[in-house]
Amino acid sequence: MRIENLKTKLAEAPRNDNGDVTYVSLEQVKHDFTEAEITELVNRALYQLEYQRSAHAKYVKQRNEAEKPIKEAFRKLFPSQPYSKATREQIVAAVLEVKNNLE
Numbered sequence: 001m002r003i004e005n006l007k008t009k010l011a012e013a014p015r016n017d018n019g020d021v022t023y024v025s026l027e028q029v030k031h032d033f034t035e036a037e038i039t040e041l042v043n044r045a046l047y048q049l050e051y052q053r054s055a056h057a058k059y060v061k062q063r064n065e066a067e068k069p070i071k072e073a074f075r076k077l078f079p080s081q082p083y084s085k086a087t088r089e090q091i092v093a094a095v096l097e098v099k100n101n102l103e
Contacts, residue, residue, distance in 0.1 A: 003040060013032060014028065069098045070091070070094050070095055070098055071083050071094075073094040073095075073097040073098045073101075074086060074090065074091065074093075074094035077093055077094055077097060078090055078094075
């Protein structure tokens with residue numbers, strides 16, 4: 001299903017001070033959209049939220065995999081320092097250590 005004239009409908013929608021669409025009740029939404037359109041909008045929003053969650057989880061996993069050798073090198077170089085408190089210079093040293101081990 002395709003929502004007809006979505007741009008026009010949203011142009012007339014209530015907005016907050018930032019200019020974002022802000023409906024305060026279902027009755028307001030029903031005034032501008034049909035039940036089928038509301039269902040489609042909700043389904044789109046739920047799909048987008050689900051996609052964002054899975055995309056973020058994938059990104060975090062990839063980042064953690066990439067950081068793993070750097071964290072190991074950091075622990076070897078600075079055993080008494082937690083990685084969460086590492087300085088930029090310490091991280092650069094750990095990255096260089098990983099790079100040197102790859103060569």
